[in-house]
Amino acid sequence: MNNPISIRRCKVCPAGSKRPAPHPGPRCSTHHREALRSRRSNAHGRMVTRTYGIGPNAYMAILAAQNGTCAICQRATGATKRLAVDHDHTCCPGKTSCGKCVRAIICQPCNVGVLGHLRDDVEALKRAIAVIQDRPAQAVIMGLDE
Incomplete structure (x- = not known):
């Protein structure tokens, strides 16, 4: 059966x-x-x-205040890979944070490629801005043409 x-x-x-x-x-x-x-x-x-040290509601509130995008590049939305919490590493020793040193919600390339590579060096960021705005290589190139 x-x-x-x-x-x-x-x-x-x-x-x-x-x-x-x-x-x-x-x-x-x-x-x-x-x-x-x-x-x-x-x-x-x-x-x-x-x-x-922040709750999921705080994460969503920060992201909403940033219009749902990475605070730096403003392109990444976290649709494919969730955006990272950026915080000041000098504030809290160890692997956890107090929540008061959270700076923004950013994408992985901005977190590792920009802030991580420059190690939060404000002067290096100012130099990067100067390179974008002033194009210092152009002065060298123009000097060669003379």
Whole structure:
């Protein structure tokens, strides 16, 4: 005698739904993605609180005050990779922050490539601005043409 194979149904979908639930829970693919998104968001909130001393609401408020973009380049939105919390490393020793030294929410290239590479050196940032605005190489090039 053959036993019919029981098909699991999603526990979140309305009763009577015929959507299969191949994912743990049991959940359909749509509700499985929602559950994963929620778990990731909660984990990020816990990490921000534990590491930087600010809650997930503060993270979202800072990001909203920055119009949802990186504070430096204003291009990155965190849609692909979540934006990082930038803080002053000289304020708090160790791996955690007090929350008072949080400066902004920035993207990975700005965090590592700009601030990290220049090691928060204000004078180096001023020199970078001068290079962009004044184009010092042009004076050298013009001197060669004479």
